[in-house]
Amino acid sequence: MHLKNLQLNQFKNYKQAKLELSSEINCFVGINGSGKTNLLDAIHYLCLTKSALNAQDSQNILHDQEFFTVFGEFNLDFKTLEIRCVVESGKKKQLIQNGKSIEKMSEHIGLLPVVMIAPDDTLLIKDGSEERRRFFDNMLCQLDKTYLESLVRYQHFLKQRNALLKQFADTNRVNKPLLEPFDREIIQLSIQIAKAREQFLEEYKPLLLDHYADISGQQEDISIQYDSDCLVADFEGNFLQNQPKDLILKRTTMGIHKDDFIFEIDNYPIKKFGSQGQQKSFVIALKLAQFEIFFAHKETKPILLLDDIFDKLDDLRIEKLMKLVANHKFGQLFITDARPERSKSILQEIDSNAKFFMVDSGVVSVWDQ
Ligand SMILES: Nc1ncnc2c1ncn2[C@@H]1O[C@H](COP(=O)(O)OP(=O)(O)OP(=O)(O)O)[C@@H](O)[C@H]1O
Secondary structure, eight states: OEEEEEEEEEETTEEEEEEEOOSSEEEEEOSTTSSHHHHHHHHHHHHHSSOSSOSOGGGGBOTTOSEEEEEEEEEETTEEEEEEEEEETTSOOEEEETTEEESOGGGTTTSSOEEEEOTTOTHHHHSOHHHHHHHHHHHHHHHOHHHHHHHHHHHHHHHHHHHHHHHHHHHTOOOGGGGHHHHHHHHHHHHHHHHHHHHHHHHHHHHHHHHHHHHHOOOOOEEEEEEOSTTSTTHHHHHHHTHHHHHHHTSOOSSGGGOEEEEEETTEEHHHHOOHHHHHHHHHHHHHHHHHHHHHHHSSOOEEEEOSHHHHSOHHHHHHHHHHHHTTOOSSEEEEESOHHHHHHHHHHHOTTOEEEEEETTEEEEOOO
16 A cells, blocks of 8 residues: 555645655655644545644644645555545535545544654653553554444543533532433443453554564563553442542543553553653554554555654664665655755665655655755
């Protein structure tokens, strides 16, 4: 699978742009703030119908405009697949596959696997549990439609239950039977989703360990502990017992939306005790394991987006990553770099056909010097 071309219209700092891409290495060069990462984000939109950076779709429209369009032609199993994503302020996002409008975004997710590595982004480790749940959910959703559908339903019921709890508090009247159908769904879906998360980790963990050892060059004992209340024998009883607390706090305090994934090195949380280097290696290993698991399940190499790796990683980690690129471990690759000469000398050595684009304040052109 690869993206053949990309067209942007009023997307972030691009008024208009059109790029013919290489099926292997593509590199976007240009000064800081010129719009290199925005190109990666446009590709992310085509694959997953959303930004990797900004959850609010309308904030990705060029300032003072009403809509944006991102369009791309993919080569998928030797067939062309045209994807257009349109976001217009105040309207429902549109996704069009080969001219046909897709009703549910979930129909599209998983079709075009993508992995983004932004080494600066150690938020996955440092931030709260929501970041980590999002990472694992994103992966599971791309791999498993049933998981995606269950998660969407869960979020729907959770929102409804929380609205009811708030309504009870606002009106000072509690009507417990009204909660029952929501309790039932949330309990059942929590158990199902937690089991899927646990099972997924069994497959994912060994890949993570291998990649961590490889990228860090160290033999440290790393692990992920899945921290969930939903797998205990009497989760249902616990959930129902928790109702008085939920009524006071006006929100649902148990369920898979409270789960966490604890990353550890030598049995200590990496969040608190890991060095910066260990944290960076861990994030890259998480993403490389993601790449591998997608490849194993989808039998196609995901598109890989590498944001700013040459600036943010030390030489050893860059060398390890580039070795993987040189060994054709990856399929189509998009890399950003603020220093054109540096990326050119590194990448051309690996692939003499690597394609370079110069980005300058939202204007992009082929750079072939
Ligand atoms: N909705 C928008 N409308 C107009 N411009 C936007 C919008 N969203 C972001 N930008 C602009 O996009 C630019 C940032 O682009 P991007 O993050 O792609 O830069 P970059 O080249 O990757 O920079 P760096 O090398 O620092 O990572 C900023 O100038 C920002 O103001």
